[in-house]
Amino acid sequence: MDRTLARIAWRENRRGLLGFAALMLAMLVAQAAGFAQIAGTTAAARQEFAHSMEVLAKQFSWLFPDPVRIDTVGGFLQWRAFSFAAAVLGVWAVFLGVGAVRRGEERGLLDQWLGAGVPRLRLLAVRALAGVASLGAVVVVMCLAAVIGAAAAHESLDALGLAGIGLSVWTLTCACFGLALLLSQVLRGRRAAYGAGAAVVVALFLLNGFARQIDGLRPVRVISPFFWYDKASALATGATYDTAAVVVMLAAAAVLVTLAGAALLRRDTGSGLLHPRARTRPAVVAPSRNPLLRLPVPATLYRQRWALLAWCAGMAVGAVFVVGVAKPAADLIDSTPQLRRLLPTVAHGVATAQLYVGWAWFGLAALICAAYAVTVVARWSSDDLEGRLAAELSAPVSRTAVVVERLAEAFAALLLLAAVCAAAVLLGGVLFGVSLDAGGVLLSCALLVPLGMVFAAAGGVLTALLPRGTVAALAGVAVASYLLFTLGPLFKLPNWALDFSVFQLYGTPLVEGLFVTGLVALLVAWAVGAAASLAALRRREVGG
């Protein structure tokens, strides 16, 4: 029985496991192998590189801790790869934790298993073990990738340090997993638990980051598993490894999983530990009067209003924050000779603060728009798999109309995100006294729309051809595209190869102006994707 349950749980996790393992493999190998390309090969060059990076890293200390011995491959990987990977895997752990019991429950499988005599606690334990084993497998791949990459660059990594940081990442993700598992038992629906879990993990991540800059937050940062992770990441030579921090994270994970078990024992299946009592009210027998629901595109936007609001809020907060730190960042860059020397080749005559916003913020904003497009496509895919597309097509709606409405919906949402981004950047500029070219900001924001639409159109094709694998495939394309954009130059890839990256086609409009060829390529890719989406949906079968 346990083996069957474990096999089912493992099977449910395998797509995510393969995807994240591939992502980590690519990222770690590229980062490790590319270290010498970035940092140089002589001690002097590496010292200079380390100094520059330490200056830059101070601007990102709200995200990641200050680097240690970044002149070594270990220090570089610890700061650039493992910190990022820990955050990404923390979010994946939330999805694994919420889905561990809830995914099967929403398909009626939990009732089946319990009806077959599986004790609740055993069920939860087996699925929790499968979850943390999946996380562990990805961490092992990550560590092996670091070794392979370093070996390819004729660098060496401290085996003990690597094992230690791997253990640290794994325990961090276990804590995130436990937190999500608990939330999934307390809250009623899977989506609510996903939202709450992701929000709590991001909040804990930011709490730890902001506590590095705001003294008042330091006493409470102990509740963040990322704080303990920082204390137990020591791949860099000379970094200290706090074994107690690992124990704290493991203990936290154990306590959270135990509490989740207690909640599962007490709650009804199909419900959460917390659920509102039904209230008496007169029966409703009339359709909703909300006019938005009667119009195709507004109806879809209305259905995703809270998610869209969250994306807009995230975009606005991120934009204001990055613009807010642009001025001190620019001062620091201008006062650092090593970085100042680089400015003539990258600044294209714009002020350093604008250069910083152009690179730091709009690079991230492009990634946010791509990620948003992936979530839009994920909803199309679930519309298909959950019968809503068939319901829509049972109404007098043509398949062409469905594709057009979907793309119009994505366009409208991306336009909204771009508008929020523009408003937030310009507002941030006014608030923090950062002089920004308004035309350049508007152009940069406007170009986010075709960038997102390329992913949406590609997702439309994938949804029609491969509904179950759409999200993984599109997310893989987006990540590969981003890695090509960020790491391609390190490996001195030719421009034509970099142009395969959608992010490369977007360029850095706030710094370099409009990249006409890139825009044309984006528009062509969008048009081709839309036409292919239409052709694919017209030919295929729906539902069944």
Add this chain to the structure above:
Amino acid sequence: MAATMTAICARGLTKDYGAGRGLFDLDLDVAGGEVFGYLGPNGAGKSTTIRLLMDLARATRGSATVFGLDVHADSVAVKRRTGHLPGELPDFGGLRGSEVVAWMAGLRGGVEAARVRSLCERFDLDLGQRWREYSRGTRQKLAIVLACMHRPDLLVLDEPTAGLDPLNQQAFYQLVREESRRGVTVFLSSHILSEVQHVCDRVGIIREGRLVAVDRLDELHHLRVHRVEIEFAGAAPPLARVAAAAGVENARYDDGGHLLCDVHGSFESLLRALSGATVVNLTSTEPSLEEVFLTYYRGDGGTGLPLAAS
């Protein structure tokens, strides 16, 4: 207009999924205003037929029309006049019933709030709850409302009473009768014979993707097999002679010397085969529709019925 012309016409309609699965060479006419029952067990091809009519699946060959409109080329026009209740209900997640109705009404157009209200009251359906909070039966009730709310000329219903309690089943049958009186054509797939007996004018039986019988409900009943038991005084006729008689199947003697057999159609051949024997008792049992239905789906029988002209 709907009641005077052929509502559904399929010619050689085929959907071949391979390995013998799908729907093969369906020729079918359903008259306007008719309530047509489409009977078959799970996997027989009922839902495939409906998905082809609704243009959700693409035919391998053949064609189908609804009110003279091609179901593929004119699918939007077809669906404008059709109400569809799918076998697999969609998942509307956190939307309230009232929002689902408003959304689908927006896609359809021409939905009157009074009609929605009337349907909801008939099925005692509260649209104030969220879809995910609805029970299976309540979801089915909402699906019925969605299929009927725009007063379509054709209702295509895939196992419409699944999950409904007996009271709501009766309410549904009443609705179908009323719609039929209004001239609405109803194409109702089911594997529940009593459901078909309640409301249908004609029945089509589908087996392994092939339509094996179409007839009026009462005629189908008479065309069916009779189970016969005969007791003889003295010598019984040779089994081979009885078994060779036209329309006789499964002939055998039981331990008490009674002849048991199934007779399709006329008894004349059997009676000729019995000539010379003294019959002291003959019992002919007309099987229930349920048994007839099973006869069609048993591997060892059910080949004797002709496909009646529609």
